[in-house]
Amino acid sequence: MHLQRYSVLALFFVSAMLSSCLNDExxxxxxxxAYVSFYHGTTQADELAISVDNKxxxxxxxxxxxxxxxxxxxxxxxxxxxxxxxxxxTSSLLDTLITLKASQTYSVFLADEAxxxxxxxxxxxxxxxxxxxxxxxxxxxxxxxxxxTLLANNGSTPLFGPMDFKEVTDYKVMNSGPVVLxxxxxxxxxxxxxxxxxxxxxxxxxxxxxxxxxSSSASSEELDIQIIRNYPNY
Numbered sequence: 224m225h226l227q228r229y230s231v232l233a234l235f236f237v238s239a240m241l242s243s244c245l246n247d248e249x250x251x252x253x254x255x256x257a258y259v260s261f262y263h264g265t266t267q268a269d270e271l272a273i274s275v276d277n278k279x280x281x282x283x284x285x286x287x288x289x290x291x292x293x294x295x296x297x298x299x300x301x302x303x304x305x306x307x308x309x310x311x312x313t314s315s316l317l318d319t320l321i322t323l324k325a326s327q328t329y330s331v332f333l334a335d336e337a338x339x340x341x342x343x344x345x346x347x348x349x350x351x352x353x354x355x356x357x358x359x360x361x362x363x364x365x366x367x368x369x370x371x372t373l374l375a376n377n378g379s380t381p382l383f384g385p386m387d388f389k390e391v392t393d394y395k396v397m398n399s400g401p402v403v404l405x406x407x408x409x410x411x412x413x414x415x416x417x418x419x420x421x422x423x424x425x426x427x428x429x430x431x432x433x434x435x436x437x438s439s440s441a442s443s444e445e446l447d448i449q450i451i452r453n454y455p456n457y
Contacts, residue, residue: 255325258295260453263287264364264434265333265340266444268316274306289444290434292451300325305342307333317342330430334389335366345391349428357423358394363387365436365446370409373431375402385409399425406433406448418448428453 263271270288273280275298287293300323306315319342323329328347333340343362352358361373361383372384383392384407405417416433423429429452436446 255300256297257300257323257325258328259298259321259323260295260328260330261287261293262330262332262362262430262432262451263289263291264362264432265289265335266435267335267338267340268307268333269309271307271309271316271333274308274315276304277306290449294454295328298323305331316340319344330391332362332364332391332432334364341389343389343391348393350394352396352426352428355399355425357397357399357425358428359397359423360394360430361386361392362430362432363390364432364434367436368406368408368415368433368446371415371433372407372409374405374407374414381407394428397423399423399427404431404448404450406446416446416448418450421450 261273266289268289270286273287273293280296302320302322305319305321307317308315317333317340319331321329321331321344328349330345330347332343332345334343343364349358359382363371363386366388368388370385370387372381372386374380375382382395382397382404386392399422401420401422403418403420406415407413408415418431429450432449432451434447434449435444
């Protein structure tokens with residue numbers, strides 16, 4: 224299985240779909256733009272604010288807290304400095320330089336380190352899943368969880384894996400319909416966590432995230448499987 228971190232080619236389909244489902248952020252005409260989404264998967268930081276080249280990211284969203292996803296927004300291309308900070312500090316908690324290419328889509332996942340957090344930056348590879356199909360990928364953001372596979376329903380053949388912390392899979396074409404997803408530890412064969420039954424709708428794009436698992440009294444930081452829908456307004 225091919226695991227992607229930083230380099231996957233995008234298809235022409237992406238720009239056409241994004242132009243129809245994303246709100247323009249004052250970027251009109253022929254200005255080249257890229258598209259970036261964000262996911263907060265670190266327990267090392269509370270609610271975060273995002274700025275780009277020292278300017279606050281203007282898109283309206285709920286507080287960017289643990290487990291929150293921000294859908295794709297429009298960004299000028301070129302080398303851009305993304306900063307993440309919270310209200311208790313004036314200096315940035317994390318700065319990362321990303322070179323954005325025209326019409327390319329990116330996902331930025333924030334993941335735990337021992338006493339900090341790091342970005343996982345992915346160039347998204349999207350395609351039309353076909354009639355009656357959906358796209359699904361897996362992101363491993365649980366630092367204390369060893370290599371896992373992802374199973375569907377009562378199947379024994381993994382959809383994805385084995386995969387380690389901070390790895391992100393390519394999208395996989397799935398049949399639409401109800402499914403229960405299960406995270407399986409490779410070494411022991413134990414099912415660590417399972418989702419409730421969810422419905423994969425035709426033509427939709429989903430990201431499954433394994434997160435948490437740290438020793439904490441907060442139930443929100445327990446090992447969890449979260450399913451988000453990319454392009455929720457599409």
